[in-house]
Amino acid sequence: MAPTDAFTTRPELAGTFGMVASTHYLATAAGMAVLERGGNAFDAAAAVAFTLHVVEPHLNGPGGDVPIILATAADPVPRVLCGQGPAPSAATIEHFDGLGLTLIPGSGQLAAVVPGAVGAWLTLLRDHGTLPLRDVLDYAIGYAEHGHPLVAGVVGTIGAVADLFRTRWPDSAAQWLPDGRVPLRHEMLRLPVLAATYRRVLSEAEAAGADREAQLEAAYRAWYEGFVAEAVDGFAAREVFDETGHAHRGLLGGADMAAWKASYEPTISLDWRGVTVHKAGPWSQGPVLLQQLGMLDALGELPPHGSAERVHRVVEVAKLAFADREAYYGDAPEAYAALPDLLDPEYLKARASLVGDQASAQLRPGGPGGRTPRLPGFLALPEAYADSGELTDAMAQVEQVDSAGRTRGDTCHIDVVDRRGNLVSATPSGGWLQSNPTIPQLGFCLGTRAQMFWLEPGLPNSLAPGRRPRTTLTPSMLTRDGVPVTAFGTPGGDQQDQWQLLFLLNHIGDGLNLQAAIDAPAWHSSAMPASFAPRKRAPRDLVIEDRFGDEVFAELAERGHRAVRSGAWSLGRLSAVSRDPATGVLRAGANPRSMQGYAAGR
Structure with a gap:
């Protein structure tokens, strides 16, 4: 047995109102602010997630994925809300065979799947949240629009791929290399295009009327059937240099995004x-x-x-x-x-x-x-x-x-509990700033989760259209009695x-x-x-x-x-x-x- 009075670097927090824990202090603070604003654990978790897209862009982004495990005060049985998007309809083993590839590259267009993170968070808010979308998105929009101090990991990641950005991915260079240089640690960095994307989603949501659920449905449509899907569809037609040393067009299209829905299981x-x-x-x-x-x-x-x-x-x-x-x-x-x-x-x-x-x-x-x-x-x-x-x-x-953008897979994590007994655990990832070029109209990039498929037929994790890659993302929840x-x-x-x-x-x-x-x-x-x-x-x-x-x-x-x-x-x-x-x-x-x-x- 270990000593129960073991040294800790900081205290275990204890209280009765609400608790938020995440991989970045600004995101945690955003989640806590939402609880103080009257939101529940699900509102807070979504606010944390959208903020993480801004402050930990080397670890996750709006073009990435998230599995969520949740339990509500009204229904204590834990459920999974799947925000892991599937392979596009054009993603076949035969296509990769034709390109002479035996593994799906870890960077670039070929590895993109349907971006499921935003759909999952909007679904969670619609079904279990209480606050208007504006109250949840405020923090992410503010940090993207007005800037936030960069942590060392973001700076190090940008530095590792700066030459790739300069020579091959100019849209990424425009966003992540201010004045053509690698930003400094703690430097304030603004992401105005991403802020504008979130503002447009919010505008289209609020145009649906005062009803909260109708707003969230409209936001979902804007992302998966509207201007975001249109931009993704157009961007996928571009050839992008990846870690193979060659340029490839993407396989993900707007129709793939429109066909997908976040789901419970x-x-x-x-x-x-x-x-x-x-x-x-x-x-x-x-x-x-x-x-x-x-x-x-x-x-x-x-x-x-x-x-x-x-x-x-x-x-x-x-x-x-x-x-x-x-x-x-x-x-x-x-x-x-x-x-x-x-x-x-x-x-x-x-x-x-x-x-x-x-x-x-x-x-x-x-x-x-x-x-x-x-x-x-x-x-x-x-x-x-x-x-x-x-x-x-x-x-x-x-x-x-x-230097080619290949990533071994770092990620974020979110845990929230509120005084009512709502509990959520989520592991957002993918859509890393280094995984794909920034989509210039949207201010974020697509993920590369398809690299987890095998290109050998007949395996449980073989690539197939509409199939989810076997992800490493794995939140956890405990119940007692x-x-x-x-x-x-x-x-x-x-x-x-x-x-x-x-x-x-x-x-x-x-x-x-x-x-x-x-x-x-x-x-x-x-x-x-x-x-x-x-x-x-x-x-x-x-x-x-x-x-x-x-x-x-x-x-x-x-x-x-x-x-x-x-x-x-x-x-x-x-x-x-x-x-x-x-x-x-x-x-x-x-x-x-x-x-x-x-x-x-x-």
């Missing part, structure tokens, strides 16, 4: 140590968290907090769960059919029995329900293997973007459900409070195939914060792990909020790493 859940853990389905990587918890339980009592034995066991379980992800997850009927067998306690017990004293370098999917696993053929090729340390994902560093109690999550691509596992082990398993569970030293494996181009894996790499003692590193080496030392405060950007149904006390914590995330509440 049940969560996937697992009972664990007195709580029920809720995740999105196999079109996300969410079920791997449940598989890991089930396997760890099958192995009995956890080794001591902070020990090499615990690190080893958790990493080896992660390798098994993520191998199953690669063989069985995706937005396909066979993925949903496999899910009950993947979460069957006997199957998880059998999988857990594969964990030995030594680190495994194999990618070992199981056979749930007697199935025969099939992995993408690419994973057997030499180019699927990374050099040691190549995949290190230290969140304190900004060099996660290369059927009542929602905690919302949490983190950015971090393939690491998200490894870092969230550590949070649960710290918080539920060891009894640490929210902030202490977030602050505790972290690690992750790089053994699983990356979801982002170029889809590599480092079978023995264990990325671990330096706060562990030398004896831990020595024992991990003896067990066959290749420890990649990260910074002392570098891995994970978790946030969390909670509500005690018995007392009404609300709590929150946020990540201190990168000195950007914050929680607020009273």
Whole structure:
């Protein structure tokens, strides 16, 4: 057990009115202002999200995606609101074969899917919010129109792709390189075109009359059938230079946007140590968290907090769960059919029995329900293997973007709870400023989520028109005795459900409070195939914060792990909020790493 009085970088917040936690302090403040304005958790979460589009544009944007898990005071059953758009109708494996590509590039037009984030937030506001759209959009419009101080991550990202912008993507250069230069940290940067886009959406919404729901429906039409869709359609016809070294036209059209709607679906859940853990389905990587918890339980009592034995066991379980992800997850009927067998306690017990004293370098999917696993053929090729340390994902560093705009997938996260008992967890991402050229009429760019598809037919995650890419985005919610109690999550691509596992082990398993569970030293494996181009894996790499003692590193080496030392405060950007149904006390914590995330509440 870990000490329950462990040092924390900041206090766990406690109050009774409302709590907001996110990956940027300005967005958190916007959400808290909406609660003070009389809005509920859903109004606040949407205000946070639209503000994040402005202040964390290297991590998410209006052209990106978001899965949301929500529970309302009136209906405590958690549900998923899917803001992950699908592949366009023209996106076929045959099209990419004709271009001579074996992987979908990680930057440029070819990787764009229907941008689902804005549709999801407008749907959430329509169905569960209380405030007019203007009250929610005010903060994002203000920061875009009048400027906001840039954080280091934005500056570093712009610097990494500045030459690409200057030579290949002039519309991006016009927006992100004031006077042709990389902006400075804390410099005020205005985004007037994005502000004008939001203002036009708001104008068209309010032209629909005073009825709040009618306004939100009109805003949705403006985005998916009106001027935004028209601009996207025209932009996709342009050839854009991408990481392949060539220029390609896009596949996404206005008709694809008009055909899509944000949708609700049940969560996937697992009972664990007195709580029920809720995740999105196999079109996300969410079920791997449940598989890991089930396997760890099958192995009995956890080794001591902070020990090499615990690190080893958790990493080896992660390798098994993520191998199953690669063989069985995706937005396909066979993925949903496999899910009950993947979460069957006997199957998880059998999988857990594969964990030995030594680190495994194999990618070992199981056979749930007697199935025969099939992995993408690419994973057997030499180019699927990374050099040691190549995949290190230290969140304190900004060099996660290369000069061609390829991104390994950083993201944002939002958690909100209000005094009524409404609870929301969301993980917005995609539409990064570096992923595609800025659309000059709109002030934002399209995402590149299609890079997560495989171009090999017959896999659950094979590219197909209308299919969602198997996203890494994976918010979480806990219920206790059927009542929602905690919302949490983190950015971090393939690491998200490894870092969230550590949070649960710290918080539920060891009894640490929210902030202490977030602050505790972290690690992750790089053994699983990356979801982002170029889809590599480092079978023995264990990325671990330096706060562990030398004896831990020595024992991990003896067990066959290749420890990649990260910074002392570098891995994970978790946030969390909670509500005690018995007392009404609300709590929150946020990540201190990168000195950007914050929680607020009273």
